[in-house]
Amino acid sequence: MDRYPAVAEVTESARLLVSRFPGTVRLRRIGASRAGRPILMLSVGHGPRHVLVVAGPHPDEPVSGATALTLAERIARGDRLSAATDPALVTWDIVLCLDPDGAALSSNSGSTLKSYYRSAFRPVASEQPEWAPIVSHPLPESRALFQLIDGLRPFLQCSLHSTDVGGSWVQLTRDLPELAEPFRTSADELGIPLQYGTYDALYWENPSPAVYVLPPPDGTGRPAAGPENIGLSTWCAPLRYGGVTAIVEVPMWATDLAADTTPYPAxxxxxxxxxxxxxxxxxxxxxxxxxxxxxxxxxxxxxxxxxxxxxxxxxxxxxxxxxxxxxxxxxxxxxxxxxxxxxxxxxxxxxxxxxxxxxxxxxxxxxxxxxxxxxxxxxxxxxxxxxxxxxxxxxxxxxxVRWVPVRDQVEHQTRTVLAAAESALKTLR
CATH class of the missing domain: 1.20.120 (Four Helix Bundle (Hemerythrin (Met), subunit A))
Structure with a gap:
């Protein structure tokens, strides 16, 4: 895997998975975008508990489609059987692209920063499905995701993100202590630096390296320049059912400065x-x-x-x-x-x-x-x-900066999601 698949390619690969694993893998439409594009979800397994994975929340963060397909195939094949990937215990519900309209405007092509920025698109905050509920601007994509969360009551929601430059980090709505070690090990093995300090979470609790816990909805801590009503976001929706959300970030271009914890002079x-x-x-x-x-x-x-x-x-x-x-x-x-x-x-x-x-x-x-x-x-x-x-x-x-191969971005994000699921499931027992 040496490039990011487009939404149409992700959809076609998802249909092939359904034909390869009939009964185990299902594909269904869960809603439509503002422009009428379908929002599709792959489900793998038939367990009573649910993991919800959301790909494509931001169209300029292109790794998620490939990660969604990799997760679905590994779980369907039973490559790494654990309680979290046992199809009799857990159903994995994987939204293939939450913002297909934005994805249509973002080709995310090129191997340099200039070519990336010349082709990427990120909508205004009020048109981003994960954030739009915060600014009282209901979108059909947001409603579809809220309805899905209310119907599935997932014990874990994973939102798949990538950053242009930096390191890898995870944002959580509740700490998952057993996630820290496999997350760090994966990054080390793949040569991806951890992000010891991120603009998104400068003031958040930081229980382990590059893991940040979102302030509670009624708390006073806020993202560095973020919205005040974050408790209304799709990230926090699983909390009302005892679930946790993990926002998993991987870099397209890495910088080792992201992991440098020495004091910065002046x-x-x-x-x-x-x-x-x-x-x-x-x-x-x-x-x-x-x-x-x-x-x-x-x-x-x-x-x-x-x-x-x-x-x-x-x-x-x-x-x-x-x-x-x-x-x-x-x-x-x-x-x-x-x-x-x-x-x-x-x-x-x-x-x-x-x-x-x-x-x-x-x-x-x-x-x-x-x-x-x-x-x-x-x-x-x-x-x-x-x-x-x-x-x-x-x-x-x-x-x-240095380019992180797409296959390594996907591998690290996939491993982190699986580790988060195993950690979150243990908290339910």
């Missing part, structure tokens, strides 16, 4: 510089957007334009402002062992975010400029393409 200064980096990059993309607005398709008709306007309307500022408490904390650290010191891993995680946001916007705007017929479009495209090239080159240099 972290407060570094954070101020990173805040200016994201703000300056955002300003430059927005300046090109300002020149192109008159001939681009309107935001209500074009999802790429909607993302660009959403980012221009305060997202860069929100990201930069969210780091001010961390900068004050780092500045107040009094001695080398002061826990308020930030590590290299934590600063590198913010470095990734600071570079990601402007280049993500640049990739979207380049796609719009390529198809625009206005006389000014080619010149603006050249201007922005030069910026995008420089940013991606510096991104790769500053973080010292």
């Amino acid at each position: 972290a407060d200064l570094a954070l101020r510089e990173l805040a200016e980096l994201v703000l300056d990059g955002g300003r430059q993309v927005t300046a090109v957007l300002d020149k192109a607005r008159g001939f681009l398709p309107p935001a209500q008709d074009d999802p790429l334009r909607r993302v660009l306007e959403w980012m221009a309307d305060g997202l860069y500022d929100m990201v930069a402002d969210s780091w001010k408490p961390l900068a004050r904390q780092a500045a107040a650290a009094a001695h080398p062992d002061d826990p308020r010191h930030l590590t290299t891993a934590q600063v590198s995680a913010l470095n990734i975010v600071a570079r990601r946001q402007p280049v993500r916007a640049a990739g979207l705007l380049l796609r719009l400029l390529e198809t625009a017929e206005a006389p000014a479009a080619p010149g603006l495209h050249r201007e922005l393409d030069e910026l995008c090239t420089a940013w991606c080159t510096e991104f790769e240099r500053a973080l010292r």
